[in-house]
Structures are given as structure tokens and as C-alpha cells.
Amino acid sequence: MAVIGVGLIGGSLAGAARRAGLVRTVIGCGRSPENLATARRRRLIDRATTDPAEAAAGADLVVLAVPVGTMAAVAAAIASRLAPGAVVTDVGSVKGAVVAALEPLCARVGAAFVGAHPIAGSEAHGAGAADPRLFRGQRCILTPTPTTDRAALARVRALWEGVGMRVEEMEAAAHDAILARVSHVPHLLAYALTAAVAGACAGEHELLAYAGSGFRDTTRIAASPADLWRDIALANRPQVLAGLDEFGAALDAIVDLVRREDGTALERVLAAAQRRRVALGTAAPARPRRRAGPRVR
Amino acid sequence: MAVIGVGLIGGSLAGAARRAGLVRTVIGCGRSPENLATARRRRLIDRATTDPAEAAAGADLVVLAVPVGTMAAVAAAIASRLAPGAVVTDVGSVKGAVVAALEPLCARVGAAFVGAHPIAGSEAHGAGAADPRLFRGQRCILTPTPTTDRAALARVRALWEGVGMRVEEMEAAAHDAILARVSHVPHLLAYALTAAVAGACAGEHELLAYAGSGFRDTTRIAASPADLWRDIALANRPQVLAGLDEFGAALDAIVDLVRREDGTALERVLAAAQRRRVALGTAAPARPRRRAGPRVR
Numbered sequence: 001m002a003v004i005g006v007g008l009i010g011g012s013l014a015g016a017a018r019r020a021g022l023v024r025t026v027i028g029c030g031r032s033p034e035n036l037a038t039a040r041r042r043r044l045i046d047r048a049t050t051d052p053a054e055a056a057a058g059a060d061l062v063v064l065a066v067p068v069g070t071m072a073a074v075a076a077a078i079a080s081r082l083a084p085g086a087v088v089t090d091v092g093s094v095k096g097a098v099v100a101a102l103e104p105l106c107a108r109v110g111a112a113f114v115g116a117h118p119i120a121g122s123e124a125h126g127a128g129a130a131d132p133r134l135f136r137g138q139r140c141i142l143t144p145t146p147t148t149d150r151a152a153l154a155r156v157r158a159l160w161e162g163v164g165m166r167v168e169e170m171e172a173a174a175h176d177a178i179l180a181r182v183s184h185v186p187h188l189l190a191y192a193l194t195a196a197v198a199g200a201c202a203g204e205h206e207l208l209a210y211a212g213s214g215f216r217d218t219t220r221i222a223a224s225p226a227d228l229w230r231d232i233a234l235a236n237r238p239q240v241l242a243g244l245d246e247f248g249a250a251l252d253a254i255v256d257l258v259r260r261e262d263g264t265a266l267e268r269v270l271a272a273a274q275r276r277r278v279a280l281g282t283a284a285p286a287r288p289r290r291r292a293g294p295r296v297r
Numbered sequence: 298m299a300v301i302g303v304g305l306i307g308g309s310l311a312g313a314a315r316r317a318g319l320v321r322t323v324i325g326c327g328r329s330p331e332n333l334a335t336a337r338r339r340r341l342i343d344r345a346t347t348d349p350a351e352a353a354a355g356a357d358l359v360v361l362a363v364p365v366g367t368m369a370a371v372a373a374a375i376a377s378r379l380a381p382g383a384v385v386t387d388v389g390s391v392k393g394a395v396v397a398a399l400e401p402l403c404a405r406v407g408a409a410f411v412g413a414h415p416i417a418g419s420e421a422h423g424a425g426a427a428d429p430r431l432f433r434g435q436r437c438i439l440t441p442t443p444t445t446d447r448a449a450l451a452r453v454r455a456l457w458e459g460v461g462m463r464v465e466e467m468e469a470a471a472h473d474a475i476l477a478r479v480s481h482v483p484h485l486l487a488y489a490l491t492a493a494v495a496g497a498c499a500g501e502h503e504l505l506a507y508a509g510s511g512f513r514d515t516t517r518i519a520a521s522p523a524d525l526w527r528d529i530a531l532a533n534r535p536q537v538l539a540g541l542d543e544f545g546a547a548l549d550a551i552v553d554l555v556r557r558e559d560g561t562a563l564e565r566v567l568a569a570a571q572r573r574r575v576a577l578g579t580a581a582p583a584r585p586r587r588r589a590g591p592r593v594r
Contacts, residue, residue, distance in 0.1 A: 069560075119509050139507065170502065177499035182508045186490060186515045188551055191570040193483060196540075196547035198573035202474035205467065208577060210436065211479045212416050214518045218483045221511045222574040226567035233555050233563065243493075244552055250493035254485055255541055258530050263366075266530065270523035273488040276495035277519040280505060 002027045002059035004052050004074055006039045008121055009091045010065030011130030015044040016163035019132050029055035030127075039127035057081040061155065062111075064090040064102075069231030072101040079109045086111040087152040089159075091118055093179060093228075094235040095143040095172035103145060112152035115143040115172060117179070118165055123223040136164035143172040180239035185247055187229050188240070190222035299324045299356035301349050301371055303336040305418055306388045307362030308427030312341040313460035316429050326352035327424075336424035354378040358452065359408075361387040361399075366528030369398040376406045383408040384449040386456075388415055390476060390525075391532040392440040392469035400442060409449035412440040412469060414476070415462055420520040433461035440469040477536035482544055484526050485537070487519035 001017060003010045006028040017023045028045030029052050030036050036048035049055050056062050056078035066074050071090055082088070088106050092098045092115070099115040106113035120138040122129070140160040144153050153169075160167050197215070200207045233240050257266040298314060300307045303325040311323045325342030326349050327333050333345035346352050353359050353375035363371050368387055379385070385403050389395045389412070396412040403410035417435040419426070437457040441450050450466075457464050494512075497504045530537050554563040 119507065122510065138509070141507075174500050174502060178502055178504055178507050181494050181497070181499075181504050182512045186512050188555075189486060189490060189548065190515060190574075191567050192548035192551050193486060193544055194570040194574045195551075195566065196544045197478050198570065200478070200543075202478075203471050205471060205475055207475055207478050208573070210416065210438075210475050211577060212435070213419065215479045215483050216577065216579065217514045217517050218487060219574055219577075220514045220579065222570050223579075224571065226564050226571045229567055230560055230564040234558055234560055237555060237558065240555060241552070244548075244555075246497075247490055247493045251486065251489035251541075254489050254492075255538070258485075258534055258537060258541075261531055261534065263527055263531055267523050267527040269492065270488050270526055273491040273495065273519050274521065274523045276505070277487075277491045277516055280495075280508060280513065280516075282513065282517065282520075 001025070001061045001063065002029065002055040003045065003063045003065055004029045004055060004078070005065035006030045006036060006045060006048075006127050006130075007065060008125050008129050008134075009118065010063065011039050011042075011044045011127040012120075012132055012134040013063060013065065013091070013118070013163065014039070015042065015130055015132035016135060017159065018044070018046075020162050022159060022162040023061070027055045027059060035127050039130070042127065042130065044127060044130055044132075052078050053081040056086075058083055060086050061159070062086060062088045064088065064092075067228050067231045068092045068094045068098060068235045071098050072105070075102050075105050079105055079111075082106070082109050082111045084110045087114065087155050088112065089114045089116050089156045091116060093117060093183065093232050095141075095175045097235040099143055099145065099172045103147070107147075112149035114148055114152050114156040116156055116160065117141045117143070117175060118160060119179075119183075120165075123221050125225050132163075135160070138165055140165040140167045141175050142167060142169045143175050144169055145172075176236050176239045180236055180243040181246070184229075184232055184236055184240050185243040187221050187224060188233060188244065189247065190219045191229070194219045194222040298322070298358045298360065299326065299352040300342065300360045300362055301326045301352060301375070302362035303327045303333060303342060303345075303424045303427075304362060305422050305426050305431075306415065307360065308336050308339075308341045308424040309417075309429055309431040310360060310362065310388070310415070310460065311336070312339065312427055312429035313432060314456065315341070315343075317459050319456060319459040320358070324352045324356060332424050336427070339424065339427065341424060341427055341429075349375045350378040353383075355380055357383050358456070359383060359385045361385065361389075364525050364528045365389045365391050365395060365532045368395050369402070372399050372402050376402055376408075379403070379406050379408045381407045384411065384452050385409065386411045386413050386453045388413060390414060390480065390529050392438075392472045394532040396440055396442065396469045400444070404444075409446035411445055411449050411453040413453055413457065414438045414440070414472060415457060416480075417462075420518050422522050429460075432457070435462055437462040437464045438472050439464060439466045440472050441466055442469075473533050473536045477533055477540040478543070481526075481529055481533055481537050482540040484518050484521060485530060485541065486544065487516045488526070491516045491519040
């Protein structure tokens with residue numbers, strides 16, 4: 001298995017697949033020799049290279065774990081070196097644009113592409129933050145198309161199930177509509193709230209000095225790498241803008257009630273949201289016990 | 298000490314003050330006999346009553362820990378029974394409206410009012426969620442006026458320092474400007490985001506089923522009691538509306554860059570917020586070691 005991009009997700013997958021015995025050898029590829037050295041020291045990968053084409057050559061499973069906006073360029077750089085019948089997959093948070101670019105590119109060189117999005121992660125980044133347990137009990141969405149090779153699809157499913165994920169399949173468009181609203185828009189809101197408050201003062205008091213746990217939790221994901229989220233916002237632009245509109249409408253309704261001092265309606269709206277949020281619970285789904293997954297290769 | 302409202306804050310304060318030996322006897326008052334029974338069982342309070350006037354009678358320190366919109370009515374209900382020279386304080390998240398209502402009301406009956414806001418808490422509520430360690434290392438803001446009794450101010454300061462808080466003083470208007478932006482607006486955003494996503498579907502997929510840790514953290518405070526936050530939003534309405542405008546401007550700037558596909562400027566804005574958020578850190582300030590506080594009464 002070649003993992004192009006040994007960051008939080010790529011590094012965690014590499015380590016998890018090795019631990020679970022799903023792969024024989026993992027070649028890690030990245031731009032930063034320091035990060036690759038960290039990945040080797042942490043035994044996430046067996047071998048390292050800074051050349052994507054070299055990493056991909058001979059691999060029968062290639063995982064692209066680079067920012068969404070870089071996927072197509074990296075795929076183009078490795079295409080000519082892919083082994084016949086190689087399976088290429090990705091971990092991008094946007095699927096429509098990635099699948100549209102990579103599926104035909106892989107098909108042209110006799111490789112099979114399967115779009116995937118493991119819904120796991122944090123605001124941390126780099127191989128130093130990688131955690132082979134990151135995926136356990138979380139959802140992974142695969143977005144096959146009518147032309148996706150069924151054996152390749154099964155292989156990618158086995159990889160993610162093997163590291164503990166609950167795998168399901170849906171169309172890329174449905175994935176992008178969902179993730180825009182539960183992930184991409186919340187990230188942009190967290191950046192915006194941080195931008196609105198950071199550096200501002202009330203008199204001589206710096207606002208951020210008074211931030212409590214509520215502000216910290218609400219903005220935690222604004223510590224995520226800016227380049228990743230710039231790419232995601234642009235690659236999923238129509239759905240992100242639609243999700244932002246829906247959020248704006250919900251916020252406008254609340255602002256209007258505050259402005260009009262309509263306490264009865266305001267409490268009704270807040271209480272409805274409160275009930276839904278309480279029902280969602282505080283923790284991510286319980287992590288199931290580790291199980292021995294099938295060997296992917 | 299009489300604590301009117303034995304919820305998360307009132308119950309935590311009662312328990313913390315008892316543990317630290319700051320008070321001799323704590324009388325807890327609330328509407329729910331079940332909640333008061335919980336408070337007694339957890340040894341947060343010594344005695345319980347559902348009658349605020351009875352609780353206040355004879356107490357030399359009265360803490361109002363009820364929703365902001367209820368403060369004035371509760372203060373009016375206890376005023377005639379306050380002991381001469383009694384100190385009355387509160388824990389409200391809005392100070393301007395509360396101080397304006399309670400200071401003259403207390404002065405008329407020979408009691409001294411000191412506005413206070415311990416910046417601590419969570420989305421939980423009730424005596425069952427109370428935690429005597431809740432306040433340690435967190436900030437408490439006192440909002441004395443030019444007419445505040447200095448001995449009463451010192452006594453309220455000693456109470457909060459005695460349960461481990463870092464106490465500072467500022468004008469009520471400054472407090473309300475700050476808290477609108479770091480707390481009140483983030484709460485309304487969390488309710489709005491939950492309202493926008495909860496119950497919505499993409500095709501047959503319910504959006505909330507795909508919420509990961511980012512969405513959960515961003516909306517955690519939307520599980521807070523709706524009546525509390527309705528009161529806060531209305532009592533601090535001008536500052537909350539101003540803070541919402543500032544957030545709206547920051548979000549509009551990001552939305553505009555997404556709409557115009559200006560990746561360079563978008564990354565710059567996101568990266569600036571990322572740096573500020575990383576610098577803020579993930580945890581609330583470290584909790585100092587518990588220290589023996591002065592006796593408040």
C-alpha cells in the first residue's frame with residue numbers, strides 16, 4: 001500500500017492497516033522529510049519517499065491522503081507509474097469533484113478508482129498526531145459510480161472495515177450535500193467566529209482573554225489547517241453555499257426574535273434546538289471492539 | 298448563606314463554599330422539591346425550602362442563582378425579609394440589567410448588592426450536575442458601581458476567591474460587551490446551527506446521523522437550557538445584536554470569497570483565524586491548587 005500524504009488521516013490509516021495486518025508493506029510519501037521521519041519512527045510506514053510516482057510504482061493499493069485541491073495533480077503525477085490493475089482510493093472530504101477528476105484519469109491507465117471518505121479526524125495534523133485507533137467505530141462513506149470496478153470496491157471496503165469503520169455507500173452528490181452541512185459549514189462558522197472575536201477589545205479588555213469552555217469548544221475546529229478547508233470549501237462550493245444559506249436563515253430567525261424581543265417564540269426555537277442537540281449526545285458513537293479484518297492484499 | 302436557585306451554578310457554589318469552610322450554614326431554595334432533595338443528598342446544602350423569602354430571612358449573604366429574567370422578581374420577593382446589612386449578590390451572565398434592577402431594590406431595604414458573574418459552567422443543569430470544583434482557576438467578574446458598599450464587595454470577592462476563582466472588577470457595560478461576543482453570540486450560533494441541520498435530510502439520509510466530533514463540539518452548548526439563554530439574549534439585547542452583526546460581517550467576508558472562488562484570500566482569512574485559535578489553546582486555564590480561602594462570614 002502506498003499512502004500519498006502521511007498526515008493525520010494518511011498516517012493513522014497507515015498505522016492502523018499495519019497493526020491490523022491488512023497490508024504487507026506501506027510506503028509513505030510526503031513533501032516533508034521531517035514528517036516522513038516521524039512516520040517511520042512511529043512505525044506507521046515501512047519505507048518513505050518524497051516522490052509520489054516512486055511511491056505508487058508497484059503498489060497494488062494507492063491511497064491519496066492529500067488536500068482535496070491537490071488530488072488531481074498528484075493523481076496525474078502517479079498515473080503513468082501505476083501498476084496494471086492497481087486500486088486507487090482517496091480520503092477527501094469532498095467526493096463529487098474528486099471522483100469526477102480521478103475516475104477517468106485512473107481508467108485511462110488501467111487502474112480502478114474508488115472514492116472514499118473516512119469521517120474521522122480532529123483539528124490536529126501531521127504524522128505526529130496520527131492515531132491508528134482514529135477510525136474505530138466511525139463512519140466511512142464510499143461513493144462508487146455505475147462504472148466502479150466491483151472487486152476494487154470490495155477491496156477498499158475491506159480496508160476501512162479492517163481498521164474498524166462502519167462503511168456505507170452512497171452517491172457522491174449525496175455525500176457532498178450531507179458533509180457540507182454537518183462539517184464544511186461548521187468549519188467556516190468556527191473560522192468566522194474566531195475571526196470576529198480574535199484581536200478585538202472592549203475598552204482595555206481583550207475579548208479572547210474571557211473565552212470560556214463554550215467558546216473554546218465552538219471554535220475548536222478553527223484550529224484546523226487553513227489550506228485543507230480552503231480546498232474543501234471551493235471544491236464543494238455549491239453545497240457549501242447552500243448550507244450557509246440554510247444556516248443564515250436559521251440564524252436570521254433567531255436574530256429577528258431577539259430584535260423584536262419575542263421571548264415566547266425565542267424560547268420555543270431555542271428549546272427545539274436544545275432537544276435535538278441533547279438527543280444527539282455528547283460523544284461520537286461508541287467505538288466497537290477491535291476485530292480482525294480481512295487481509296486487503 | 299442562602300442560595301436561591303440550586304442549579305449547576307448555585308449548587309456548585311453551595312457545595313464549594315461548604316467544603317472550603319467559607320460559610321457556616323447554606324440554605325438552598327428552589328421550585329423543585331426533587332432538585333432540592335438531590336442537593337441535600339449530595340450535601341451541597343444544609344437546609345432546603347421552596348420559599349425564597351424564608352430562605353433569605355436571617356441570611357447575611359444571599360446569592361441569587363436564578364435565570365437572568367427572574368432576578369428582579371425574586372429580589373422583590375425577598376426584599377422585605379432581608380436582614381439589615383445583608384449582602385446580596387448574583388451569578389447572572391448579564392450584569393447591566395441585573396445591577397440596574399437589584400442595586401436600588403436592595404438599597405431601599407438597607408441591604409448591599411454586588412453584581413457578580415463566575416465564568417464557569419457547562420450545558421448541564423440542576424443540582425445533580427453541580428460540581429464543587431467547577432470554579433477553580435476560572436475567572437469571576439464583579440461589577441461594582443460607585444455606590445457599592447466596599448465591605449460587601451470585599452465579602453463577595455472573598456467568596457469567589459475562596460472557591461478558587463480569579464476575581465476581577467469591571468463596569469457592567471464592559472462585562473456585557475465582552476460576554477456578548479465570547480459567550481452569548483456563540484450560544485445563539487450553536488442553537489442556529491443545530492436548528493438548521495436537525496431533522497433535515499439529504500435524500501433518504503438524515504443529516505445528523507453523519508455528525509462527527511466537529512459538529513458535536515461546535516454545537517455542544519446548544520444543549521444548554523433554552524429559558525436561560527432566552528433571558529440572557531433579551532437582557533443583553535443591544536450587545537448581543539452588535540456581536541451578531543460583527544459575526545455576520547466576518548462570515549459574509551468568508552462567504553464572499555467562497556462565492557468568488559478567491560482561494561488565495563480565503564486561505565489568508567482562514568489561516569489568520571487558525572493562528573489565533575491555535576494560540577488560544579484547547580483547554581480552559583489550568584486549575585490552580587486548591588487553597589484555604591478566608592471565611593466569608
